Amino acid sequence: xxxxxxxxxxxxxxxxxxxxxxxxxxxxxxxxxxxxxxxxxxxxxxxxxxxxxxxxxxxxxxxxxxxxxxxxxxxxxxxxxxxxxxxxxxxxxxxxxxxxxxxxxxxxxxxxxxxxxxxxxxxxxxxxxxxxxxxxxxxxxxxxxxxxxxxxxxxxxxxxxxxxxxxxxxxxxxxxxxxxxxxxxxxxxxxxxxxxxxxxxxxxxxxxxxxxxxxxxxxxxxxxxxx
Numbered sequence: 722x723x724x725x726x727x728x729x730x731x732x733x734x735x736x737x738x739x740x741x742x743x744x745x746x747x748x749x750x751x752x753x754x755x756x757x758x759x760x761x762x763x764x765x766x767x768x769x770x771x772x773x774x775x776x777x778x779x780x781x782x783x784x785x786x787x788x789x790x791x792x793x794x795x796x797x798x799x800x801x802x803x804x805x806x807x808x809x810x811x812x813x814x815x816x817x818x819x820x821x822x823x824x825x826x827x828x829x830x831x832x833x834x835x836x837x838x839x840x841x842x843x844x845x846x847x848x849x850x851x852x853x854x855x856x857x858x859x860x861x862x863x864x865x866x867x868x869x870x871x872x873x874x875x876x877x878x879x880x881x882x883x884x885x886x887x888x889x890x891x892x893x894x895x896x897x898x899x900x901x902x903x904x905x906x907x908x909x910x911x912x913x914x915x916x917x918x919x920x921x922x923x924x925x926x927x928x929x930x931x932x933x934x935x936x937x938x939x940x941x942x943x944x945x946x947x948x
Contacts, residue, residue, distance in 0.1 A: 747882040749863040751781040761871050770868060777864050778822040783815050786860035790852065798851030799833045807852045818853055829854045 745758050753761075776782060790804070797803045807814055821827035830851050836844035850858065866882070873881065878889040 745867070748867050749782070749785050751779075751785050752776045752863055753867060758867070761867055773864050777860050778819060780815065780819050782860050782863065783819055783822075783856060786856045786863060787811060787815060789859050790855045795855070796835075796849050797833075798849050798854065799831045800851050800853075802852050804852060814853065815856075818856065822857065827857065829857070 745753070745761070748758060787807075791808060794804055797806075818827070830853075832848040832850050835847050835849060837847050839845050870881065876892065878884045878886070878892070
């Protein structure tokens with residue numbers, strides 16, 4: 722074996738790791754290790770991920786989620802607690818939240834509803850969760866988003882990390898130059914105004930991440946709403 726061949730495999734592995742890091746720069750490092758990111762791309766046995774709730778409830782994940790929520794600012798929810806008020810005693814609030822999630826006692830609060838004026842004179846309802854609930858929602862997003870991200874089609878650009886409308890426009894420009902001339906525009910008008918949702922399912926065991934996901938994903942869309 723040539724002297725230079727001994728380092729060929731490690732060098733290739735290093736390059737692959739760096740390539741993954743560039744593509745998945747947006748994942749939360751306190752949750753997604755390099756080994757987990759590699760498993761995202763290569764697939765996991767049975768397409769099942771385990772111990773995800775453990776990653777959600779860990780203090781480091783909640784702290785990372787809180788930092789993102791704090792940067793986004795936003796109004797207070799039904800409990801009247803603002804970002805600044807939460808920050809004043811954030812360590813205690815995060816510890817309480819960790820314990821509630823760990824023991825299965827966590828329940829999201831009602832969502833405060835406000836009506837945002839639209840250009841045509843109508844209003845658009847906006848739900849504002851409490852700061853605490855926004856933290857849990859953000860933590861859940863950081864855990865599950867990479868798992869769903871690998872399943873999306875390459876041509877999807879809406880609400881995806883590292884992608885935006887300019888990327889979509891560049892793709893449209895490319896397609897037009899290739900000779901594609903038809904555009905199909907479809908929209909579900911007022912879908913969230915009339916959609917029917919099933920009741921929240923609290924029967925799933927609290928140790929399952931799916932139980933928490935059901936509650937959190939539906940909670941901004943379901944009553945109780947406080948105006």
